[in-house]
Amino acid sequence: MQFIVQGYPAYAYTGSRDFDPGLPTIVFVHGAAFDHSVWQWQSRYFAHHGFNALAVDLPGHGRSPGILRASIAEWSSWLVALLDAAAIGNATLVGHSMGSLVTLESALAAPQRVSKLALIGISAPMPVGQAFLDAARDDPPVAYDMEAVWGHVRNSQLTQSAVPGTTLLGASRSLNGRSRPGALHADLGACNAYRPSMDAVRAMKTPTLVLAGKRDQMTQFKAGKALAAEIPGARFVALDAGHSMMSEAPRETLAALRDFLRD
Amino acid sequence: MILGPKTPHPDTLAVHAGQSPDPATGSRAVPIYQTASYVFPDTDTAAALFNMETPGHVYSRLSNPTVAVFEERVAALEGGAGAIATSSGQAALHLAIVTLMGNGGHIVASSSLYGGSHNLLSYTLPRFGIRTTFVPPRDLGAWQEAIEPGTRLLFGESVGNPSVDVLDIPAVASLANERAIPLLVDATVTTPVLGRPLDQGAHLVMHSATKFLSGHGVVIGGVLVDGGRFDWNASGKYPTLTEPYEGFHGMVFTEESTASAFLLRARREGLRDFGACMAPMTAFQILQGLETLPVRMARHIENTAKVVAYLASRKEVERVHHPDLEAHPGHEIARRLYPRGCSAILSFELKGGRDAGRKFIEALSLFSHLANIGDAKSLVIHPATTTHFRMDDGALAAAGITPGTVRLSIGLEHADDLLDDLGRALNASQK
Numbered sequence: 001m002q003f004i005v006q007g008y009p010a011y012a013y014t015g016s017r018d019f020d021p022g023l024p025t026i027v028f029v030h031g032a033a034f035d036h037s038v039w040q041w042q043s044r045y046f047a048h049h050g051f052n053a054l055a056v057d058l059p060g061h062g063r064s065p066g067i068l069r070a071s072i073a074e075w076s077s078w079l080v081a082l083l084d085a086a087a088i089g090n091a092t093l094v095g096h097s098m099g100s101l102v103t104l105e106s107a108l109a110a111p112q113r114v115s116k117l118a119l120i121g122i123s124a125p126m127p128v129g130q131a132f133l134d135a136a137r138d139d140p141p142v143a144y145d146m147e148a149v150w151g152h153v154r155n156s157q158l159t160q161s162a163v164p165g166t167t168l169l170g171a172s173r174s175l176n177g178r179s180r181p182g183a184l185h186a187d188l189g190a191c192n193a194y195r196p197s198m199d200a201v202r203a204m205k206t207p208t209l210v211l212a213g214k215r216d217q218m219t220q221f222k223a224g225k226a227l228a229a230e231i232p233g234a235r236f237v238a239l240d241a242g243h244s245m246m247s248e249a250p251r252e253t254l255a256a257l258r259d260f261l262r263d
Numbered sequence: 264m265i266l267g268p269k270t271p272h273p274d275t276l277a278v279h280a281g282q283s284p285d286p287a288t289g290s291r292a293v294p295i296y297q298t299a300s301y302v303f304p305d306t307d308t309a310a311a312l313f314n315m316e317t318p319g320h321v322y323s324r325l326s327n328p329t330v331a332v333f334e335e336r337v338a339a340l341e342g343g344a345g346a347i348a349t350s351s352g353q354a355a356l357h358l359a360i361v362t363l364m365g366n367g368g369h370i371v372a373s374s375s376l377y378g379g380s381h382n383l384l385s386y387t388l389p390r391f392g393i394r395t396t397f398v399p400p401r402d403l404g405a406w407q408e409a410i411e412p413g414t415r416l417l418f419g420e421s422v423g424n425p426s427v428d429v430l431d432i433p434a435v436a437s438l439a440n441e442r443a444i445p446l447l448v449d450a451t452v453t454t455p456v457l458g459r460p461l462d463q464g465a466h467l468v469m470h471s472a473t474k475f476l477s478g479h480g481v482v483i484g485g486v487l488v489d490g491g492r493f494d495w496n497a498s499g500k501y502p503t504l505t506e507p508y509e510g511f512h513g514m515v516f517t518e519e520s521t522a523s524a525f526l527l528r529a530r531r532e533g534l535r536d537f538g539a540c541m542a543p544m545t546a547f548q549i550l551q552g553l554e555t556l557p558v559r560m561a562r563h564i565e566n567t568a569k570v571v572a573y574l575a576s577r578k579e580v581e582r583v584h585h586p587d588l589e590a591h592p593g594h595e596i597a598r599r600l601y602p603r604g605c606s607a608i609l610s611f612e613l614k615g616g617r618d619a620g621r622k623f624i625e626a627l628s629l630f631s632h633l634a635n636i637g638d639a640k641s642l643v644i645h646p647a648t649t650t651h652f653r654m655d656d657g658a659l660a661a662a663g664i665t666p667g668t669v670r671l672s673i674g675l676e677h678a679d680d681l682l683d684d685l686g687r688a689l690n691a692s693q694k
Contacts, residue, residue, distance in 0.1 A: 037521040045316035149268040158279040163318040164331040166345040174344040174491030174522040
């Protein structure tokens with residue numbers, strides 16, 4: 001479905017269901033140069049199990065036109081504006097990679113709008129290597145290769161996919177390859193520059209889940225664990241997966257989210 | 264220049280891609296999951312599997328763990344987003360077509376096609392309202408002129424048989440992009456070892472896996488690979504992918520999966536309803552061959568080069584058709600697209616026409632006279648009376664076939680033995 005957010009249409013996948021104001025809402029936020037479809041194996045489930053699922057395409061990504069943002073704070077402001085546009089008082093926010101920073105910042109900036117928070121594949125700060133940034137600016141195909149290869153377990157192609165008939169690395173690379181020119185560089189720059197207020201993190205009251213891949217090559221496992229330790233009462237779950245847990249371990253990721261939302 | 268990340272070489276992918284040691288037993292070899300169906304752990308999971316809320320196996324017509332290894336291995340070798348294995352190469356072509364169009368659909372195809380594909384497009388699909396216009400593969404203007412408002416697919420073989428026409432994939436792909444229509448390439452002859460159509464600009468790739476992918480000629484199978492980069496929404500011509508599908512509770516496949524919408528529909532409708540799936544035993548047997556594909560292709564190409572040079576030197580031979588030869592119209596394209604060689608298939612014209620051809624084939628002892636290509640064994644056939652016999656004279660000429668054309672598929676035997684067999688048969692052909 002579409003909303004108008006900060007002057008532009010914004011697309012959100014709903015799992016083929018109509019939005020029901022009477023149901024609790026989960027907003028899923030994708031990572032750099034991706035779109036809503038990274039949540040294929042989680043969002044559809046919740047849309048058919050008692051929730052509104054809104055898997056958004058951030059502006060300039062997927063089906064959402066609009067302007068790429070340069071900072072996590074700006075993305076966060078857009079996300080809160082989306083809640084306004086959808087007339088959602090508060091929602092569970094689920095973010096992956098760059099999306100996890102956007103949702104974290106939203107929970108810090110507007111805690112009353114965030115009922116629960118799930119951070120997947122996160123480190124904060126999230127430094128991005130110079131070679132990756134340079135490639136995203138000067139040679140995007142190489143940067144897409146980097147994102148695909150580092151975004152999964154080492155030698156991902158030499159393992160059986162959790163999604164029969166799909167090469168996770170190939171599908172991920174194809175999705176990045178469809179992104180708008182400049183999107184990856186803008187997104188990586190925003191990740192690299194973001195510094196959350198750790199005082200605010202330590203004062204968080206939002207129930208939070210941190211999901212980390214033991215074989216994550218993009219955001220270090222120990223960094224996710226360290227962040228979870230800073231958030232009061234945060235639940236930490238480790239999965240045997242790389243950075244792209246939603247497709248590398250789709251059932252386990254769904255189970256962790258389901259358990260978290262049930263409690 | 265910025266160096267990209269290291270990824271496994273094709274030789275490694277051919278042996279390992281898409282497979283983890285069996286989680287149940289630790290089996291290093293790919294286990295044959297000879298089962299029709301799979302036990303659901305609970306009712307919630309069962310419902311989630313049926314509603315595509317969670318991935319997994321439900322019924323082996325839709326997916327199977329052994330078949331999935333084959334699909335993922337070919338997809339990795341081709342650089343695609345995923346693949347669907349089918350009961351034959353013909354089933355792969357049919358699956359691609361019916362996923363993209365229905366009654367009123369139109370295809371522009373190279374005239375240089377496998378006879379079976381020509382039959383499907385020329386004689387069978389018109390009965391279902393799908394027409395095809397055939398064009399000379401290297402005539403880009405003809406491709407352009409043949410495109411109609413209802414055209415939904417461009418189709419050609421990377422290297423067509425038997426005249427070994429080489430398709431200029433980047434040029435046709437560029438036209439395809441300009442007209443927002445996908446290009447499907449049948450890469451059976453070249454295999455991902457010699458060239459990857461997706462890297463050259465194609466959007467979809469198919470193989471008859473019976474041929475080089477297997478290499479042993481013991482099974483029939485096919486596979487369809489999606490590059491995941493064609494923008495079905497922007498094209499606006501593919502309601503099967505971009506509009507709600509009542510056969511799956513109003514699912515819009517391009518919303519469900521941006522990169523894999525085509526494969527999703529092909530599996531969830533095409534395999535479900537047409538049912539031309541691959542059997543797990545077949546996938547296992549093809550995988551035994553696929554492991555050695557890069558090694559075999561090198562030997563196929565090496566032997567072919569020797570056979571081509573030998574035939575070109577013989578006085579009994581009127582003309583040899585192979586892109587290794589400078590006179591071949593596809594020579595320059597082949598050098599550009601297939602620097603490691605492009606075809607272990609070749610054809611030639613014997614002096615003496617049909618009668619000489621009969622004597623030649625019957626005098627061969629090492630080459631097997633049969634209807635197949637891409638076997639470890641060297642093969643020979645007379646296309647005008649066998650594989651392409653349903654085509655009229657005009658279509659035969661368009662496909663580069665004359666009554667005297669003989670097609671060879673060069674195998675893995677020692678080259679000297681092949682040349683010896685050919686030499687004796689050439690002598691016999693003129694008596």
